[in-house]
Amino acid sequence: MATKTVAFVYLIYKLITFVNSEESLNSILFNNSQYEFIDLTHSFDNNTVYWPDMQNFIFTKKFEQLSAAEKSWYAANDFAAGEHGGTHIDAPYHFYQSGIYVGEIPLEKLIIPLIIVDISSLVSDDPNFVLHKHHLDYILNNNLGKPCLLIFKFGWSKYFHDREKYLGITTGTDTLNFPGLSAEVAEWITTSYKNVVGIGVDVASVDPGSSTDFPVHKIVSKAGLYGIENVNLHRTVPDTGCTALVLPMKIAFGTGAPLRLVAICPKRNPLRF
Amino acid sequence: MATKTVAFVYLIYKLITFVNSEESLNSILFNNSQYEFIDLTHSFDNNTVYWPDMQNFIFTKKFEQLSAAEKSWYAANDFAAGEHGGTHIDAPYHFYQSGIYVGEIPLEKLIIPLIIVDISSLVSDDPNFVLHKHHLDYILNNNLGKPCLLIFKFGWSKYFHDREKYLGITTGTDTLNFPGLSAEVAEWITTSYKNVVGIGVDVASVDPGSSTDFPVHKIVSKAGLYGIENVNLHRTVPDTGCTALVLPMKIAFGTGAPLRLVAICPKRNPLRF
Numbered sequence: 001m002a003t004k005t006v007a008f009v010y011l012i013y014k015l016i017t018f019v020n021s022e023e024s025l026n027s028i029l030f031n032n033s034q035y036e037f038i039d040l041t042h043s044f045d046n047n048t049v050y051w052p053d054m055q056n057f058i059f060t061k062k063f064e065q066l067s068a069a070e071k072s073w074y075a076a077n078d079f080a081a082g083e084h085g086g087t088h089i090d091a092p093y094h095f096y097q098s099g100i101y102v103g104e105i106p107l108e109k110l111i112i113p114l115i116i117v118d119i120s121s122l123v124s125d126d127p128n129f130v131l132h133k134h135h136l137d138y139i140l141n142n143n144l145g146k147p148c149l150l151i152f153k154f155g156w157s158k159y160f161h162d163r164e165k166y167l168g169i170t171t172g173t174d175t176l177n178f179p180g181l182s183a184e185v186a187e188w189i190t191t192s193y194k195n196v197v198g199i200g201v202d203v204a205s206v207d208p209g210s211s212t213d214f215p216v217h218k219i220v221s222k223a224g225l226y227g228i229e230n231v232n233l234h235r236t237v238p239d240t241g242c243t244a245l246v247l248p249m250k251i252a253f254g255t256g257a258p259l260r261l262v263a264i265c266p267k268r269n270p271l272r273f
Numbered sequence: 274m275a276t277k278t279v280a281f282v283y284l285i286y287k288l289i290t291f292v293n294s295e296e297s298l299n300s301i302l303f304n305n306s307q308y309e310f311i312d313l314t315h316s317f318d319n320n321t322v323y324w325p326d327m328q329n330f331i332f333t334k335k336f337e338q339l340s341a342a343e344k345s346w347y348a349a350n351d352f353a354a355g356e357h358g359g360t361h362i363d364a365p366y367h368f369y370q371s372g373i374y375v376g377e378i379p380l381e382k383l384i385i386p387l388i389i390v391d392i393s394s395l396v397s398d399d400p401n402f403v404l405h406k407h408h409l410d411y412i413l414n415n416n417l418g419k420p421c422l423l424i425f426k427f428g429w430s431k432y433f434h435d436r437e438k439y440l441g442i443t444t445g446t447d448t449l450n451f452p453g454l455s456a457e458v459a460e461w462i463t464t465s466y467k468n469v470v471g472i473g474v475d476v477a478s479v480d481p482g483s484s485t486d487f488p489v490h491k492i493v494s495k496a497g498l499y500g501i502e503n504v505n506l507h508r509t510v511p512d513t514g515c516t517a518l519v520l521p522m523k524i525a526f527g528t529g530a531p532l533r534l535v536a537i538c539p540k541r542n543p544l545r546f
Contacts, residue, residue, distance in 0.1 A: 030386060043525035073368060095347060253318065
């Protein structure tokens with residue numbers, strides 16, 4: 001009798017959730033306040049960090065006028081930028097000639113479960129840290145084999161407003177110094193975890209700052225994954241359970257583009273099981 | 274007995290959905306394919322429609338090089354643009370000096386239930402159509418008093434790739450001709466429907482093309498609503514039940530910005546009630 005009751009309840013539950021599914025996204029997001037929206041994007045202004053040989057973000061006031069007679073105000077600006085600065089996406093075409101452009105990345109890869117791989121305690125502020133396979137158990141433990149975005153937290157967002165420190169610029173040399181992934185990790189992810197659609201980092205490049213041949217960019221691009229650089233991880237984001245909204249400016253033939261990156265995350269629920 | 278069973282089932286249902294709520298956003302979006310993602314954004318390229326006195330989108334190839342020796346490829350570009358072209362957002366500051374910038378619009382207004390007000394059959398391709406209050410019963414019927422974005426469909430997206438037709442440029446005059454909202458409708462929405470957080474249109478301006486004093490922009494900006502112009506409505510979007518993702522490039526002090534606009538919509542469900 002108990003088994004029958006459970007089966008009956010489950011059947012009714014599935015039926016209700018199936019039939020009512022059309023209303024449920026809005027109701028789950030907005031009716032019960034069970035989710036919060038976390039902005040993982042650095043703002044674009046004249047101080048936004050760009051890669052050394054890229055066009056910085058330049059913001060030019062074009063109109064800013066108050067008309068007392070008409071009691072009206074009007075303001076508008078122009079801007080110029082390279083594709084690869086601030087919080088941005090790298091399309092596969094950036095490092096792979098047969099790869100797709102920004103405008104071609106399907107939405108199914110841009111609205112996607114998010115896994116945060118927090119290795120900031122391992123990095124411990126070392127600008128020469130390189131992530132190797134032996135450092136990682138997060139991926140093995142949290143990767144469920146379904147499409148997802150991995151974002152690696154090196155703990156570098158706190159330096160974003162100090163460009164020299166963030167990029168690890170050493171006076172008198174061309175070398176940059178900030179942490180990144182090893183080619184070994186990129187190979188491992190792209191061959192063993194074909195469900196991963198993109199890789200993000202809270203530093204200026206998926207390759208370490210000292211890299212000159214960019215193997216991680218090449219491996220990831222060739223495998224069809226996109227990259228996200230300069231993720232803003234000032235706020236703590238749960239390792240699992242969030243949905244990433246990865247919505248770049250839709251530059252049709254872009255090798256990259258400014259990105260608005262948001263995580264929708266469950267608020268803490270004491271009854272979770 | 275039947276009443277008790279129903280009450281029991283409902284209780285169990287609420288308990289299950291509450292306790293499991295932390296898993297449910299990802300499961301609802303990705304496990305059962307009950308939702309689809311619809312891109313409401315026009316791509317940015319050298320043909321993207323901009324307002325006449327704005328800087329067009331200019332895309333400049335910076336690097337595009339194949340290194341045979343290293344078997345590697347590298348490509349990157351620069352771009353320049355005005356804030357107000359293509360599919361973009363207008364921040365309240367655009368037409369109201371005390372209004373907020375793009376970078377200040379809270380995410381709670383950018384991830385939001387979507388109501389499509391399809392008046393394309395009324396417009397019937399007339400470039401001088403102006404929407405008045407007496408045309409509208411959609412808002413009264415579908416507005417539930419909760420925060421939402423209204424997008425008005427004039428049926429103009431089909432002209433986007435023909436700039437002269439889209440803007441209604443008449444040779445020898447400065448006048449533009451495309452449909453838009455009346456000041457009456459803007460006043461009505463901002464005073465009677467304080468739950469509306471933004472207004473979008475599938476034309477180049479919320480004001481009609483022939484407007485020279487832009488009352489709709491002024492009313493909407495002063496009321497703290499954002500505007501969305503050049504929405505891409507090539508595809509049919511359900512009038513209600515979708516969630517809008519309104520994610521602009523995060524230009525800190527922007528009066529406007531390129532926008533990636535996506536709707537997450539329920540697929541048709543024959544059992545819906």
